[in-house]
Structure formats: C-alpha cells, structure tokens
Amino acid sequence: MFNQSAINFTVLRERAFNLRWASVPSDVIPLTAADPDFPCAPEIAEAIAKYASSRYFSYAPAEGYSFFKEAMANWQNKHRQVPAKAAYLYPVDTAAFGIYNVCKAFLSIGDEAIIFDPVDFLFRYSIETCNAKAVPFSVPLNPETAFDYDALEQLITPNTKMLCLCNPLNPTGKVFTRQELEAIGAIAVKHSLIILSDEIWSDIVFTPHQYVSVAALDEAIRKQTVIVTGFSKSYALAGLRIGVVIAFSEPHYQLLMQASNHQSTIHGSNVFGQVAAATALNDCGYWLSAFITHLQKVRNICVNGLNAIEGVSCFMPQGCYLAFANIEKTGLNSSAMHELLLHKAKVAVVPGLPKWFGEGAAGHIRLSFATSEELVTKAIARINKTISESI
Known part of the structure; x- marks a missing residue:
C-alpha cells in the first residue's frame, strides 16, 4: 500500500504543485511541501x-x-x-x-x-x-x-x-x-x-x-x-x-x-x-494506521541517514513527517544549502528562512519524508554525496 510501486509519478508530475513534482525539474526529488506522494484511500475516491x-x-x-x-x-x-x-x-x-x-x-x-x-x-x-x-x-x-x-x-x-x-x-x-x-x-x-x-x-x-x-x-x-x-x-x-x-x-x-x-x-x-x-x-482508519506505520520506518531511514552526513545533525521527530536538520557545521546557511542541494544533488528541500518558520529556523533545512523508503534512501544518498564533495 505504501511502497514505491504505489506511487504514480506521472500523475504527480502533472498535478503535485506547491514546490513538489509539478514545480521542479524532472530529475529533482522534492522533499518539500508536506503532501504525501501516495494516493488516498480508495473509499474516498469511490465516495x-x-x-x-x-x-x-x-x-x-x-x-x-x-x-x-x-x-x-x-x-x-x-x-x-x-x-x-x-x-x-x-x-x-x-x-x-x-x-x-x-x-x-x-x-x-x-x-x-x-x-x-x-x-x-x-x-x-x-x-x-x-x-x-x-x-x-x-x-x-x-x-x-x-x-x-x-x-x-x-x-x-x-x-x-x-x-x-x-x-x-x-x-x-x-x-x-x-x-x-x-x-x-x-x-x-x-x-x-x-x-x-x-x-x-x-x-x-x-x-x-x-x-x-x-x-x-x-x-x-x-x-x-x-x-x-x-x-x-x-x-x-x-x-x-x-x-x-x-x-x-x-x-x-x-x-x-x-x-x-x-x-x-x-x-x-x-x-x-x-x-x-x-x-x-x-x-479509512485502516489506511491511516498503515500510513503511520510506514512513516515511522521512513522517519528512521531519513533521520539516521542525515545524522551520518558530516556536518549535519537531526533530532528524531516525535510527530509530523518532517525532518528538521541542522546544517550549521557545514559552513553554509539555509539558503546556500537549499541551492546546493537543488542544483547539484537534485533534491529540493525547504530552507529554514524567517519567511517560512521564523528566526529560530536559521541554520536548518526541512525535509518531508511522506514518500517511499526507496525514494528517501535515494535522496539521502544524493545529499550525502553532494555535501561530502562540496564542503
């Protein structure tokens, strides 16, 4: 239900705007707006x-x-x-x-x-x-x-x-x-x-x-x-x-x-x-329960992967499918890291700018992990490679 094959990337690239698949180049993985990559429960479409x-x-x-x-x-x-x-x-x-x-x-x-x-x-x-x-x-x-x-x-x-x-x-x-x-x-x-x-x-x-x-x-x-x-x-x-x-x-x-x-x-x-x-x-309680179980697995992959990157640290979120990673030790600010990851790693994240989250978000980037295990793993590998080669 929540694996890679369940995601219709063709539809997402046509319909998923707000910094997501339809808003970024085709080779970019968007971990941006908090909107799942998975289709809704079938009962909802039927209703x-x-x-x-x-x-x-x-x-x-x-x-x-x-x-x-x-x-x-x-x-x-x-x-x-x-x-x-x-x-x-x-x-x-x-x-x-x-x-x-x-x-x-x-x-x-x-x-x-x-x-x-x-x-x-x-x-x-x-x-x-x-x-x-x-x-x-x-x-x-x-x-x-x-x-x-x-x-x-x-x-x-x-x-x-x-x-x-x-x-x-x-x-x-x-x-x-x-x-x-x-x-x-x-x-x-x-x-x-x-x-x-x-x-x-x-x-x-x-x-x-x-x-x-x-x-x-x-x-x-x-x-x-x-x-x-x-x-x-x-x-x-x-x-x-x-x-x-x-x-x-x-x-x-x-x-x-x-x-x-x-x-x-x-x-x-x-x-x-x-x-x-x-x-x-x-x-649709069954669907939500399965979604949360999936998210907990992907959360661990995402956060543990971020913490393995030199210069990056991330606390384990207790809720939300969002990772809020501290990138201060890389020497880059939030905007510069956002640009680096977008253009070189081909991963879109949300920079910790005052206009999005307030002054307290400085030195951070936010990643949404409401997608498949495979896609998060791929995105973290790209981020790791880019930061390792650039910092």
Missing part, C-alpha cells in the same frame, strides 16, 4: 464518484453538511476524548483559512498573539493580516527538551489576546505531553487567552508518543480553546482544500461563523471536500 454521479452540485449549508459535522464530532469524542458538538463545528476551505478565521474572529488592531519560533508561517501571516502583532516565543529545537513556561508567561501583556499552539509542532516534530499542555492551558486560563490549537498534524505521531488535545484536559481550558485541523497531512487530501474549525461554546461559534463569511457565500467549504473528509473519518 466522491458516487456523489458526483447524480450530477447535482448545489450550494451546501453555510455551516456545513450534517453528515460531515456529525462524523467530525463523533471522531473527536471517540479518538481524542474531546467532547465536540456537531452544532459548534464547521468545515472551512483548508486549515490555513481556519487559522485566519480564528485570528479574524478574536484579534483586533493592536492586539498581540504569541506564536512559537520556529513554527509554520501561517500563524504570523494570519495574525498580521488582521492588523495584530505576532509575538515570537523561542522554543527548543530538540523535541525532548522542556519549554520554559515562565519565559512564555513573561511575554504576556495587557494586549495579549491569543496563544497559538501547534501540536505536533511543525517543523521540529515535538508532540506535547499532557503535563506540558496543562501548563500552557493554565497560563491561558489565568490570563483569559484564546488558545488557537492547530491540530492538523495530530494523527501523525510516532510510538511511543501519544497525542493529547489541549481541549481534552478540562472544561476551563476547553472554554478558552478553538481547534483548527484538516485532512491533507493524514489522508492526502490537500487539493480538496478541506479543514474544520471546532468551537466549544455558542458565543465562540457565532463569532467564528460571522468572521468566516460563510453566510455571505464569500467563503465556504466545497462539497467534495466534505464528502471526502467524512469518508476518511468514518471508513
């Missing part, structure tokens, strides 16, 4: 085809189809021990829009929101688009290292309205423990901060680590929390652009819906995305 067979593509409800909302609520209750209610959640056009939606609902001009550094750029982008200020909190690059929660709390001012949690953390692969989340939740409750919990990576967690949602801790923390998640990382549905926002009170839900512009039809979630996501949640 979409069945829906399309009627040839009706009418407007969906602004708040989302009931079958999607119920599938998501049931899944959260069963698998996350999060008491989500169908009435308080709704589909969005990507988790990225969901993050912006939450920022728009809860932030005003001059407000501040705390983000991790490094972390995916979408937090900063969304906050600043809402004319608020993103305040970076430097976090350890080693997933095993504890956060300094006193330092986190010291960043809070009267203008601070939100704390942005990315769990697991892109790009370092940290999975937060229950105790760590309790510390974050306590700070949010004490200072009446909204917790924007980005949980798009929450399915991709490697043993022995276990995922805990901050919304599963207690009611006080849950009341401060809004979850944003999606289906691109877990089920290979990036092009269907489907995410979900989960609130835990009627006032928050109404505020979020108003900010979404769904009622005006300016924004909304497409019907195929909702069909696909509901099918994934209801019928």
Whole structure:
C-alpha cells in the first residue's frame, strides 16, 4: 500500500504543485511541501464518484453538511476524548483559512498573539493580516527538551489576546505531553487567552508518543480553546482544500461563523471536500494506521541517514513527517544549502528562512519524508554525496 510501486509519478508530475513534482525539474526529488506522494484511500475516491454521479452540485449549508459535522464530532469524542458538538463545528476551505478565521474572529488592531519560533508561517501571516502583532516565543529545537513556561508567561501583556499552539509542532516534530499542555492551558486560563490549537498534524505521531488535545484536559481550558485541523497531512487530501474549525461554546461559534463569511457565500467549504473528509473519518482508519506505520520506518531511514552526513545533525521527530536538520557545521546557511542541494544533488528541500518558520529556523533545512523508503534512501544518498564533495 505504501511502497514505491504505489506511487504514480506521472500523475504527480502533472498535478503535485506547491514546490513538489509539478514545480521542479524532472530529475529533482522534492522533499518539500508536506503532501504525501501516495494516493488516498480508495473509499474516498469511490465516495466522491458516487456523489458526483447524480450530477447535482448545489450550494451546501453555510455551516456545513450534517453528515460531515456529525462524523467530525463523533471522531473527536471517540479518538481524542474531546467532547465536540456537531452544532459548534464547521468545515472551512483548508486549515490555513481556519487559522485566519480564528485570528479574524478574536484579534483586533493592536492586539498581540504569541506564536512559537520556529513554527509554520501561517500563524504570523494570519495574525498580521488582521492588523495584530505576532509575538515570537523561542522554543527548543530538540523535541525532548522542556519549554520554559515562565519565559512564555513573561511575554504576556495587557494586549495579549491569543496563544497559538501547534501540536505536533511543525517543523521540529515535538508532540506535547499532557503535563506540558496543562501548563500552557493554565497560563491561558489565568490570563483569559484564546488558545488557537492547530491540530492538523495530530494523527501523525510516532510510538511511543501519544497525542493529547489541549481541549481534552478540562472544561476551563476547553472554554478558552478553538481547534483548527484538516485532512491533507493524514489522508492526502490537500487539493480538496478541506479543514474544520471546532468551537466549544455558542458565543465562540457565532463569532467564528460571522468572521468566516460563510453566510455571505464569500467563503465556504466545497462539497467534495466534505464528502471526502467524512469518508476518511468514518471508513479509512485502516489506511491511516498503515500510513503511520510506514512513516515511522521512513522517519528512521531519513533521520539516521542525515545524522551520518558530516556536518549535519537531526533530532528524531516525535510527530509530523518532517525532518528538521541542522546544517550549521557545514559552513553554509539555509539558503546556500537549499541551492546546493537543488542544483547539484537534485533534491529540493525547504530552507529554514524567517519567511517560512521564523528566526529560530536559521541554520536548518526541512525535509518531508511522506514518500517511499526507496525514494528517501535515494535522496539521502544524493545529499550525502553532494555535501561530502562540496564542503
């Protein structure tokens, strides 16, 4: 199911954009955007085809189809021990829009929101688009290292309205423990901060680590929390652009819906995305389980291979199918290493630039290993050869 023969490279070179196969020369291996090389579960394609067979593509409800909302609520209750209610959640056009939606609902001009550094750029982008200020909190690059929660709390001012949690953390692969989340939740409750919990990576967690949602801790923390998640990382549905926002009170839900512009039809979630996501949640657990098992094997190949390269070091990610490698000892910065690997090794990676991850990503490159064992092995061999000959 997740071997080299399962990958259709011809289709990928036609359809996989965003720095991937359709965006790079034919001799380049792209370990860039976090989008699997494997096709989705067959049940998802079958459900979409069945829906399309009627040839009706009418407007969906602004708040989302009931079958999607119920599938998501049931899944959260069963698998996350999060008491989500169908009435308080709704589909969005990507988790990225969901993050912006939450920022728009809860932030005003001059407000501040705390983000991790490094972390995916979408937090900063969304906050600043809402004319608020993103305040970076430097976090350890080693997933095993504890956060300094006193330092986190010291960043809070009267203008601070939100704390942005990315769990697991892109790009370092940290999975937060229950105790760590309790510390974050306590700070949010004490200072009446909204917790924007980005949980798009929450399915991709490697043993022995276990995922805990901050919304599963207690009611006080849950009341401060809004979850944003999606289906691109877990089920290979990036092009269907489907995410979900989960609130835990009627006032928050109404505020979020108003900010979404769904009622005006300016924004909304497409019907195929909702069909696909509901099918994934209801019928494709077996596929996800096999995918994670495969990813754990490929993670080990990728990280161990990187650590065998002179001048390169990489911590083992606890979650996410991302390797965040330190290349400082090679003497090259992130941009120079990106260019070297692209043009000489013929491997595309994401450089650790401020525009992608913040200042804390300097001296690093990020590699996505959501592909076959053979392809990762080939890519690491190319990287090793190039760095050995060039540094």
